[in-house]
Structures are given as structure tokens and as C-alpha cells.
Amino acid sequence: MQWLTGWFGNHIYITYLLIFIFMSYVYNKVFRTRKLPVLKTLLVYVLIAIGSIMLLVFQVAGLPIILSLAVAVLLMLLVRVRYFVERRTGKRPS
Template identity: 75%
Template sequence: MNEWFGNHIYITYLLIFIFMSYVYNKVFRTRKLPVLKTALIYVLMALGSVMLLGFQLVGLPIVLCLTVAISLMFLVRIRYFIEKRSGNRPT
């Protein structure tokens, strides 16, 4: 799997950037920022994605770790949906 990501650098970079953007929007964004601050954050995330791409190319499973993180976020969202639908409050 890491070999495929190493052979397709642009796709790997795009995946890392999209996954980081999703995690930022769901976890760290508490309120809407002005346009320039939002643009600055996305530029910094693009630079951070280059750094993480370097780690991925060296052999660390960055894309896999981000995939696991997003999967866990989806599981929590499903759990909250089921609890809300059944009328129980989360403990």
C-alpha cells in the first residue's frame, strides 16, 4: 500500500490535504473565521500536508492513520445519531 502511495505522489498529497481539512473542520473549527484567516489556515495546512507527504514517502503510514481517525469520527457520529433517535442521552 505504501508503495502505491509512493508511486502516486499527487494523489497521496491530495488525500492527505482532504483528510486534514475534514479533521480541521469537524474538530478544531469552533466558529466561522474571516476569509483571510481561513485562507491562511488552509495555506498552512497545505504546507503541513507537504511535510506529512514527506513522512508518507519515507514509510510512515500517514494516510492510513488519517483514515483511521476519520473512521473513528464517523463511528462517534453514528453512535450519537442512534442515541438521539432512541431518546437516550450519552453518558
């Protein structure tokens, strides 16, 4: 995993973009309960961009931020697939 962390450290813009995309996905799927007005939505994405800068610093310092976000996104996709399969088969958990 050291080579992957080094690669992300050498490609700052790609790393920032991945962090921003992952954080935006997590926000949209977990925290957004309703559609916000345009200015509030813009403010939320500006704050996500600022938070992505902070996480980029941690990623370059050696913490596995992108891998952690990727695991979170993968688990959310797994839950969506599970709900899709349950809806198709007609089974609901008790």
C-alpha cells in the same frame, strides 16, 4: 501493507490530495469552533497545505500517514453515527 505504501509512493499527487482532504476534515470536525473570516480561513488552509507537504514526505519515507489519518476520520464518523443513533432513540449517556 508494503504494497499500499509503495503505491502511495508512486502516486504522489493522489497521496498529497488524500492527506490534504483528511487533514481538512479533521480540522473542520475537531478544531474549528466558529466560522472564521475569509482571509483567516484562507491562511488556515494554506498552513494545512504546507503541513500536508511535510506529511507527504513522511508518507513517502515509509510512515503510514494516510492510514493513520484514515483511522482518525473513521473514528470521527463512528462517533457521529453514535450521536445520531442516540438522538433518534432518545437516550442520552449519563
